Amino acid sequence: MPDGLMLSAWLIALLQALLYVALAPLLIGWVRKVKARLQNRRGAPLLQPYADLRKLLIKETRVPHTASPLFRMAPYIVFVATWLAAATVPLVALDLPIARIADIIVLVGLLALARFFLALAGMDVGTAFGGMGASREMLISSLAEPAMLMAVFTLAMTAHSTSLESVMSHHLADGFVLRPSYLFALGALLLVALAECGRIPVDNPATHLELTMIHEAMLLEYSGRHLALMEWAAQVKLLLYGVLIANVFFPWGVGREFTPLALGLGLLAVLAKLALLGAALAIAEHVVAKMRLFRAPAFLNLALLLALLGLLSHVILEIGA
Amino acid sequence: MDMNPVLPLAGLAVALALTSSAVSLFASREPRALRRFAMPLVGLAGLAALAAGLWALIADGSATATLPLGLPWQPWRVRVDALSGLFLMIIGLVTVAVGIYGRSYVRSYERGRDSLTALGGFTGLFLTGMLLVTLADDAFLFMVAWEVMSLSSYFLVAFQHEHAANRRAAFLYLLMAHVGGLTILLGFGVLAAFGHGFEFTAMRDAVLSPGWASVAFGLVFVGFGMKAGLMPLHAWLPEAHPVAPSYISALMSGVMLKMAVYGFIRVVFDLIGDIQWQWGVIALLVGSVSALMGVLFALMQTDLKRLLAYSSVENLGIIFIALGLSLVFLGTGHSLLGSLALLAALYHSINHALFKGLLFLGAGTILHGTHERDLEQMGGLLRRMPWTGAFFLIGCLSISALPPFNGFVSEWLIFQSALQAWQLDSGVLRSIIPIASAVLALTGALVAATFVKVYGIAFLGQARSRHVRHARQGAVGMRVGMGLLAGLCVLFGVLPTQVIALIEPVSVQLLGGGLPESGAQGWLWLTPISSDTASYSAPLTILLLALIAGVAFWWFARGVPRRIRRSDPWDCGFAPPSPRMQYTAASFAQPIRRVFGLLFEIDESRPEFDDPAPRYRLKLTDRAWGLFYIPVARAVESASRRVVRLQSGNVRVYLGWTLGTLLVLLWIIS
Amino acid sequence: MTLALLPLLQQFVLLLAALVLFLSFVLLAQARLISAIHSFAWQGALVAAVTLTVAVAGETHHLYFSAILTLALKALLIPWMLHRLTRRLGLERHTEDLHWPTLAIMAAVVLVIFSYWLVTPMVAQGLAFTRNIIAVSLAVVLIGLLMMVVRQQAVAQVLGFMSMENGLFLAAVSATAGMPLVVELGVAFDVLVAMVLFGVFFFQIRESIDSLDVDRLNRLTETADPVGANPFATTDEVSQ
Structure with a gap:
C-alpha cells in the first residue's frame, strides 16, 4: 500500500474508532426510546445518555476508604480495552490497517481483559454486593465466551481466516449463499450478546438495587468520572456486539474503498442495520422476562449448542467430499 | 565442534548445581551457608544453563560428547541440540529467579527445626537431575537422571515430614513416579530392542512396525503423562506440589513438569519418528x-x-x-x-x-x-x-x-x-x-x-x-x-x-521446517500462517492500550473539580461492611460449582436456621479417586493378599520356592 | 467452496435439514412436554418444507402430494392428537427432570459425528450433497432413539419414535426424490395407526400402574418382590 493511502487508511481507522465512542450512547438511547414507546411511555430524549455521561463526568468522584489503587485504575483499563476491541471491528469500511492488529480471538481476549478488571474492581471494596456481581459475571462469561469463540470459529473456518476483514470480504465475494452454519452462529452470537451486554433475560440493565443484579453490582461503589467510564465502556460493548452481528452476517453496504461516497454509504448502511437491531433488542426485552440466575446457564447452554451445531453443520453439510 | 561453548556451559551448570548440593552439607553446622553459598550457586547454575540453552538455540548447532562415566560397555553420552537447548533455557530462567528468591526465603528456616542440609542438598541434586535429563543422549543416563530428579524431589516434598499429610503426599508421589519411571523404561526397552542399543542415535535409526511404534508411544505417553499430571494420572500432583517449600513448588510445577513434556517430545517426535x-x-x-x-x-x-x-x-x-x-x-x-x-x-x-x-x-x-x-x-x-x-x-x-x-x-x-x-x-x-x-x-x-x-x-x-x-x-x-x-x-x-x-x-x-511466514510482515506483526489468515500485533496492542489510557487519564484527571474525595463505601446503604460480609473463596465459586456439580463428589452440610453456632462445611473430592485409584488399590490389595499365602514362616518352604524359581529360570535360558 | 456452487434450492434444502437436526436436539433436551410437542410439530413442518423444495427443484409432482400429506399428518394432526392426549391425561404442565441434560446433548453430538463417519465411505464423486443429507437424517434417527432411551415419560418416548420416522422420511425424500406414492401412503397410515394405538395404550398403562413413567414398568417383571424391582427408581408422579 502506498504511503499516502496508508496514512489516509490510518486516519479513517482513527475516525472510525472515535465514531464508536461517539455513537455508543446513541444506540442505548435508541433502545430505551423504542422500549419506552412499546410500554406506552414517551421516554427520555434520544440523546439522554450523552447528558447522563456529561453529568457524571463533571461530578465529584468519590472513592471508598477501603479501595486499593486498582479501584481507580480499573475504569481506564476497562474503557480502553473495550474501545480497542471495538476499534478493530470494521464499522464503515474494510481494509483498515487497525484491523490487522487484532483478529477475532484477540478481540475476545481484549473483552476478557476488560471483564477481568471489572470483576476485580467489584471485589476491591470488600462489600457483599461487589463479590456477588463478580462471581456471577464470571459464571456468565465462562459459559458465554466459549459459545462466542465457537460461533466465531464457524465463520473463521468458512473464510479460512480469523481476521474479521477477511471473513467479511469472503462473505461479500460469495454473494448470497444460504449457510446453515451461519444461521446457527448468528443465533449463538445473538444469545451471547444478550448475556455479555447484561441485557434482559440474563441481567436487567435498568435496575440499581436488586438482588439479581450482575453488572450493576460490580459498579455500586463507583461515582463521577469513574462511573462514567464504566458506563461508557458498557455502551461501547453493546455497540461492538451490534456491529459485529450486523456487519459480519450482513456485510452488504460496508465501504470497500476510501472515497467519501463509499464511506458515507457505509455509515448509513450500518446505522440502518443498527437501528433495526436496536429495535429488535427493545422488542425482545419487552416480550421476555428476566430469568433467575440459575436458569442463565441453560440459556447459555443453548448458545453453546447452537454454536456447536454451527460448527458441525459447517463440517458436515458445507464441505464437500 | 571444538569452539562450541554449549557443552562446557551446560557442564558448568551441572557442576555448580552439584557444588551447591555439596556446600549444603555444612549447613547443619553453619545455617547461613545455605543463604550465603548454596542458593547463589543455584542461581549461577541457572545462569549457566540459560546461557547454554540460548547458545544452542541461537547458534543452532548440536554438540555431543561421551563422558568417562557409566557402565564399561555403556559410557554416558551427552548432547545439546535445539530441543534440549530450549528446555535448558526454561530451567535456567526459572532457576535464576528461584536462586535470587530462595536466598531470602530460606532465612525463615534458619531458626526452625527442619534440616537445612536436606533442603539445600536435595535442591542441588534436583537441579542436577533436571539438567542431566535434558542433556542425556542415551536411555541409560536419561533414566538415571530421571530417577535422581524424582527421588530428590521426593525428599523435598517430604521436607516438613512432621505432618502426616506431607508424608502421605510424598509417598503417593514416590509411588506414582516409580510406576511412571517403569513404563518409560519399558518404552525405551521397545525402542532399544529395535535399535539394538541404548544410545538415542541407535533408537533414532530403528525401524519399528506401526504396531510396535504404537506400543512404545503408549508406554511413554503413560509414563510422561504421569509425570506431567495428566488426568486421570494426576492425583499425586495436587498433593505433592503444595507441601514442598514454595520455591521448590515453583521449580516442580514450572520446570519439572516440563521435563515430562521434554521427554515426550524427545521420544515421540525425535526417536520414534513415524x-x-x-x-x-x-x-x-x-x-x-x-x-x-x-x-x-x-x-x-x-x-x-x-x-x-x-x-x-x-x-x-x-x-x-x-x-x-x-x-x-x-x-x-x-x-x-x-x-x-x-x-x-x-x-x-x-x-x-x-x-x-x-x-x-x-x-x-x-x-x-x-x-x-x-x-x-x-x-x-x-x-x-x-x-x-x-x-x-x-x-x-x-x-x-x-x-x-x-x-x-x-x-x-x-x-x-x-x-x-x-x-x-x-x-x-x-x-x-x-x-x-x-x-x-x-x-x-x-x-x-x-x-x-x-x-x-x-x-x-x-x-x-x-x-x-x-x-x-x-x-x-x-x-x-x-x-x-x-x-x-x-x-x-x-x-x-x-x-x-x-x-x-x-x-x-x-x-x-519452521514457520517461514511468521515474521514476514516485520517484527511488529505475528502472522503464523500468512497475513491473510491471521495476524496479531502485540507491541501495537500494548502501545495503543497505554496510549489511550494515558490520554484518557490526562483528559479526565486535569482541572480543579477533578480531585477525588474518600468516603465510606455505599453498599446500597447497608451497614458499614465488615470483613465477614465479603464474598469468600467458596462462595465465589458456588455458582460454577452448581453448574458443573456433576463432575465433583460434593459433601456439603448447611447449618439449620436456628443453629446457635452455625457452621458451613464443604468437602469436594476428585471423582478420579473413586473411579480409578480406589479400584486399582483394591485390586493390588487383593492380589497381595493372595501372594501373602506364600509367607508360611517355614524357612524350608522359602528355600523350596527359591529352588523352583532357579530351575524354571535355568530351563528358560537353556 | 462447494456450498456456494450449489443451486439455491439445494442450499435451502441443506438449511432446512440443519434445522431439522437442531429441532432434534431441542426435542432431546426439552423438559416441558407441551413445548416438546410443539418442537415436534415444527420438525414435521420442516420435513414437509424439504419435500416441497425437492418437489419444486426436481419437478416431481407426486412429491407435492406427499409434502401436503406430511404437513397435515406430522405438523398438524399428530401434534394435535398428542396435545389432546396430554390434556386428557392431565400432563399439560408436566416437566421432566432430565438427569444429565448436558451428557445427553454430548451423546447426541457424538452420534452426529458418528453418523457422518458412517456415511463417509459413500465417496462417490458428485454424491456429496446426498451424502451430507443422509448423514443428517441418520443422526436424526439415532437421536430419536437416544431420546427414547433417556426419557422416562411415555409421551416423550412417542415423540422420539415419531422424530425417528421424520429422519427416515428426510433421507428418503432428499436422497431418492421420494418413495413411490403407495409406500408413502402406507407409511403415513402406519404412523397414524401407531399414534392411535399409543393413545389407547397410554390409558391402559395409566389405568394399571397409575403413571406414565416407563421406569415403573420394571415392576412388571416376574419377580416375587412386591415392592418393585428397582427401589431407587425415581417416582416421577403424574401431576393430577
Missing part, C-alpha cells in the same frame, strides 16, 4: 479432559498452593492439546501445521514455567508474610505488600491468557493451528478438533474466573484474619525474584515474533 495421527487424537482427548477438569478443580480449591497445583494440571493439558494437534497434523502429512502446533506447545511450556513460577513464588511470599495458605483467611494484601500484589497480578493476567501478556500468545497460536483443521481430509478429525478447541475456550474462560477469585480474595477487599491484617512485606530478594519472572511474562507476551524466531530451530531440527 508419527501416526491416532496418537494425536489420544493426546488431544487426554489433554482436553485434563485442561477442563484441572481448571474446574482449581476453581474449587481454597488452599492457594493446591489451587496453583491443579492449575498446573490444566496447563499441562493445554500443552498436550497442542502436542496432540501437532501429531494429528504430522500424521496426516501437514508438516507446516505440525510445526505451528509444536511451536505453540513449546511456547506455552515456556510461558507456563514463567507464570507458574511467578505465582508459586508469590504464594510463597504470602505464606512467608502471613503463615497462611488458606484463601478464606486472606484479603486486602495489596495494601500490605504492593510489590508482590503487582507482580502477582501480572502472573494472574498471564495465566488467564489475556492480551497482551504471554499466556495469550501461546493460546492464540493453539487456536490458530486448531482452526486449520479444515485442511484435513477426514471429516471426523475436522469435527473433533474444533470441539477440542471449544474445550480450550471453556478452559480459558474458567481460568480467568479462577484467577479473578484468587486475586480478588487474596489481594483485594479487607483482611479476613488478624495475622493477614498484619502481613509483612517480602524481603528484597523475594521481590527481585518475582519481578524478574513478571518482567519476562510481559516480555514474552509483547515480543512474540522474536520468541517464535528463537524457538523455531526446534521445529527445524525435529520436523525439518
